[in-house]
Amino acid sequence: MSQPPLELADIVRCAGSCFVERSRRWITWQHQKVLLAIARCRSAALGGHRDRCSDCGHTAISYNSCGNRHCPRCQANARLRWLQARERELLPTHYVRVVFTLPRELAPNDVDESIP
Numbered sequence: 001m002s003q004p005p006l007e008l009a010d011i012v013r014c015a016g017s018c019f020v021e022r023s024r025r026w027i028t029w030q031h032q033k034v035l036l037a038i039a040r041c042r043s044a045a046l047g048g049h050r051d052r053c054s055d056c057g058h059t060a061i062s063y064n065s066c067g068n069r070h071c072p073r074c075q076a077n078a079r080l081r082w083l084q085a086r087e088r089e090l091l092p093t094h095y096v097r098v099v100f101t102l103p104r105e106l107a108p109n110d111v112d113e114s115i116p
């Protein structure tokens with residue numbers, strides 16, 4: 001998988017402290033913890049480990065992830081698994097999305113009439 005040229009972590013590292021200063025009126029410590037986790041995710045700040053391929057012996061150093069549920073890096077695999085599961089539910093055909101409004105006479109009786 002190729003890396004995007006710019007990630008949210010890059011933006012947070014570059015402008016995060018200015019954003020926090022400008023947002024002092026409403027930003028909470030929880031928000032700041034998320035920003036800190038995103039900025040530190042998969043960087044030397046969280047340490048790392050050496051991966052070794054059992055077949056060819058190739059080794060590579062990987063930085064640890066933050067595991068924060070708001071971190072797009074950490075959630076990328078979960079998002080990919082969810083998308084793959086939805087793709088397995090699709091029938092082997094071409095899909096077309098059609099949106100239309102049913103005439104009032106065909107709508108169920110329990111529809112809220114106050115909604116225009």
Ligand SMILES: [Zn+2]
Nearest residue numbers: 041066071074
């Ligand atoms: Zn992360």
